[in-house]
Amino acid sequence: MPATLNATKTRTALRTSARISLEMLLVVLMTAVALWILGRMWSVLWPLVIALLLTTLTWPLTRFLRRHGWPPALAASAVTVLFLLVAAGTVVLIAVPVASQSGELATGVGDGIQKLRDWAAGPPLNIGADQVSTAFDSAVKRVQSSVGSIVTATLTGVGTVVNGLVTTVLALFLMFFFLKDGPRFLPWLARQLPGRLATDVPIVAARSWDTLGSFVRSQAFVGLLDAVFIGLGLWIVGVPLVLPLAVLTFVSAFIPIVGALFAGFVAVLIALVSNGWTDALIVLAIIVVVQQLEGNVFQPMVQSRGLGLHAAVVLLAVTLGGSLAGIVGSLLAVPVAALIAVVWNYLREQLTDPPQNPETDLPETDAPAPERTST
DSSP, X not given: OOOOOOHHHXXXXXXXXXXXXXXXXXXXXXXXXXXXXXXXXXXXXXXXXXXXXXXXXXXXXXXXXXXXXXXXXXXXXXXXXXXXXXXXXXXXXXXXXXXXTHHHXXXXXXXXXXXXXXXXXXXXXXXXXXXXXXXXXXXXXXXXXXXXXXXXXXXXXHHHHHHHHHHHHHHHHHHHHHHHHGGGHHHHHHXXXXXXXXXXXXXXHHHHHHHHHHHHHXXXXXXXXXXXXXXXXXXXXXXXXXXXXXXHHHHHTTSTTHHHHHHHHHHHHHHHHHHOHHHHHHHHHHHHHHHHHIIXXXXXXXXXXXXXXXXXXXXXXXHHHHHHHXXXXXXXXXXXXXXXXXHHHHHHXXXXXXXXXXXXXXXXXXXXXXXXXXX
């Protein structure tokens, strides 16, 4: 006789599934509302995020100075000024050698373009000079017909640059205040919150701060590995401007995807205009190998150890963040995933029953005590 479904159990399973589905829909809805609110506040949140990341990078030096008797305001001011000097020195270290060899590089770029035209004119492409001129004239006409779009794009770019400068200045001021008053923030926050939140929120905030510090240190270590290996490869090949290119590689490591592509493109271009096609291809191969090792081996291993995340979670977080929010999403994907893991682990700690001791948790029995026998 075939088995039949139990009607009561079936209704119970359907009701449970419906209840769970409704709860999940409510969670998704509240998450979407929270993300929408964050998007509306992004002009304030983005400088705050940058300031927090910069503070985690500069806090160890500030803490060292404060432990050696420096007043908080003086230590924060000194570290902020030192950070600005290091940032300006990095820009100068990249710009000055490039400017000193700008004439040679411009000549090399022209020679490289001419080599490219000569190569295109030969087999297998066999593109003649007339075809090149026709394509150039067509490009000029297209540019002339879209002057309005170019002006609009230029104005948009100028607005983006202005917004970037405002964000940078605001982030630097916030970094100074975080360095100056950071240790007093958690006690102040605990006094403002009621009940159990006065204990839970500061603990989660402290753990999140440690996690952000681990993220910045690991990212800096990975960037240093990229700079050392790529710089060593450029030096072996004999490419000029090795030190500026290594510094550019280190700085661009903090900007996922686009930073690595930009630094690699600059290195290959300089190798092409100075050393020719063979060395340019060798440099391209070196950059591809190093970046593959960095993206698939070094970065997941370092970040998974420092942040408590599995390497696969790091890769998936970067992929998801890039698909949702582009460059910014790729930059913030790993720290956001780590912060979510911090909150989840704390919730698990609070919701988990304490371990039971088998010896103390034995059930009590009502067995009578043994009778004493008289002799």
